[in-house]
Amino acid sequence: MRIVVGMSGGVDSSVAALLLKRAGHEVIGVFMNNWEEEDENGVCTSERDWADVRAVCARIGIPYYSVNFAKEYYERVFTHFLDEYRRGRTPNPDVLCNREIKFSAFLRFAEELGADKLATGHFARIGEANGEYALLRAADENKDQTYFLYQIGQEALSMAMFPVGGLTKPEIRAIAREAGLPVSDKKDSTGVCFIGERNFKKFLSGYLPAQPGDMVTPEGKVVGRHDGLMYYTLGQRRGLGIGGSGDGRRWFVVGKDIANNRLIVQQGEDSPLLYSAACEIEDLRWLAGHAPAADGEEFACMARLRHRQPLQAARAVIHGDRARITFDTPQRAITPGQATVLYQGELCLGGGTVDTAGSAGGRSYRG
RNA sequence: UGGGGCGUGGCCAAGCGGUAAGGCACGAGACUUUGACUCUCGCACUCGCAGGUUCGACCCCUGCCGCCCCAG
Secondary structure: OEEEEEEOOOHHHHHHHHHHHHOOOEEEEEEEEOOOOOOOOOOOHHHHHHHHHHHHHHHHOOOEEEEEOHHHHHHHHHHHHHHHHHOOOOOOHHHHHHHHHHHHHHHHHHHHOOOOEEEOOOOOEEEEEOOEEEEEOOOOOOOOOHHHHOOOHHHHHHHEEOOOOOOOHHHHHHHHHHOOOOOOOOOOOOOEOOOEOOOHHHHHHOOOOOOOEEEEOOOOOEEEEEOOHHHOOOOOOOOOOOOOOOOOOOEEEEEEEOOOOEEEEEEOOOOHHHEEEEEEEEEEEEOOOOOOOOOOOOEEEEEEOOOOOOOEEEEEEEEOOEEEEEEEEEEEOOOOOOEEEEEEOOEEEEEEEEEEEOOOOOOOOOO
8 A cells, every 4th residue: 555654753653654664555754844933942843853754764764755734734724723812712723733734735645646545643543433434542541642633534534544543652662762763762742733832922922912901800800910811721820920919829810801801810729710510612523424413412421621631421412513511520621712522432523612611601701 | 206016039928046938929840742730840148228236146136217007
């Protein structure tokens, strides 16, 4: 089989390519450069990564290419990312990036190269359920990345391969080391995919105008000033700069009053306003291509509201293009704009974007 | 300008003769393909200022400065 491997310059995708090559496939390594900008220190990480991809491919003995989807990334991912921040929400660009770039634009590029499959170094597995392709959680529960992949759909699943999804991180590093790959001990990358680790406030300020305003308690008492609502997210503690006031406990963001440009803050990690046992999600996406249950029919599942969060027992009811998720245990800082991903056993069903936390039509943090 | 109290790092706050607790904030790491949370370190050669007593003072004495309260 001819297989295109999306290579980031990291250990996971490098080992993915290695394993496919060993299995006798015709492997082509392709590096994507989707963000042409240095970080605040003038460092261009992608140069370093591209160099690593070349070194790894040379070591494995496969051809390699570099493609640039910066335009697509900006138009299909980054624009939406900024729009969400303008709305006072907290988007997850990597979820969109997988759907729009890696498993869309990049997938088409692979097909143009005559690829039968597109492989990546994601921690996830592909299986089958009811005659359809299914996305399954990774063998390494600690590294599972299905949270970022829940929007990709059947077509992508039919073409995708995740060669390292059945391995643990230590196993992957061991394989890389034995094979003499130059990236065997390279640190895992973090930060927004393709953009990298940034001083978030500084980074955002370069794209969105800041509108300072008051920080107020739920009772309306002004306790400080904020630099712009988009710089804060629900449940956030650091960066408020109002320590020492009040009863001395830590302050957390518990809401955003968009209409009045006020950030609502409260003291204490146990603030009831930070917890909610339910949420409404929108923009539903199901990996099977169709909903897991009929409209209005409640079903049990497990869910997570953020990457690496332990799965939470929940019940879901779909109604049209939205769904209501109720958790057995109240969840901390359910944040509009973030993804809620549902599971049943090893199977990742899909999910949606949090619109509001709490009861429908009741208190929300949209403002 | 009679009486009483107070002044410790950005904020709050222990210490009350033996060589500056703690919390919040902040900074740096760790964790992490979002944003966060969390964790671990770090953070006053100095205690409003100036003198004095003492082997030794943030803690005792004197003066000054600045707040607060009660009286008038």
